Amino acid sequence: MDVILILSGGVLLGFLHSFDPDHLAAMTTLVAPGAPQRQARRAGLLWGCGHSIVLCAAAVTLALLGMRVAPVFETGFETAVGAALIVLGLWRISVALRDGSQAQANGRTSSMLPLWVGMLHGLAGTAGIMIMVPLLLLESLPAYAAYLVCFSAGSILSMTLFTSALARAQGALVTRLRRGRLWLGAGAGMLSSGVGVWWLGGALAA
Secondary structure, three states, rough: OHHHHHHHHHHHHHHHHHOOOHHHHHHHHHHHOOOOOOHHHHHHHHHHHHHHHHHHHHHHHHHHHHOOOHHHHHHHHHHHHHHHHHHHHHHHHHHHHHOOOOOOOEEEEEOHHHHHHHHHHHHOOOOOOOHHHHHHHHHHHHHHHHHHHEEEEEEEEHHHHHHHHHHHHHHHHHHHOOOHHHHHHHHHHHHHHHHHHHHHHHHHOO
């Protein structure tokens, strides 16, 4: 199979991968309503870097050892993602209730938290079909590593674009809605917690 085609597919799959519901739910809590686009882009970039570093390191290590992620670890990682989404949601709701009614409050994104969340998502993604199937199609480890780099580049780009667009939309709503920070923050928190409960249930039922 054409290596160039697989690598190009890696960029596309990585771009689409960022739009998984658990990823988007987490980032809606990490980009505060009213946050400047520069901060929002930084949050998306940090998430993408954390996700990519762990995903690439784990995938290459598994390939070198000829191993796959054991089901018990896969379940554990997915359970941790669900729990993290619930915690992030509750945290965002508490921040919204505390600060959302302040008309002059400045939205801030959490400094390094997106990096750690991205790393957790990277661990949970090492058993995914988009990572394991190319290992079977590509004939060499360097080609597989190149695929992972392309996949990572696509995911970093899409999450950075998403967080930038999210900040722009939230900024417009904050200026138009009375107590917009409160409603947007609380809504993001409830969304994240809801997705977390659903994700946790799916992981435990697997």
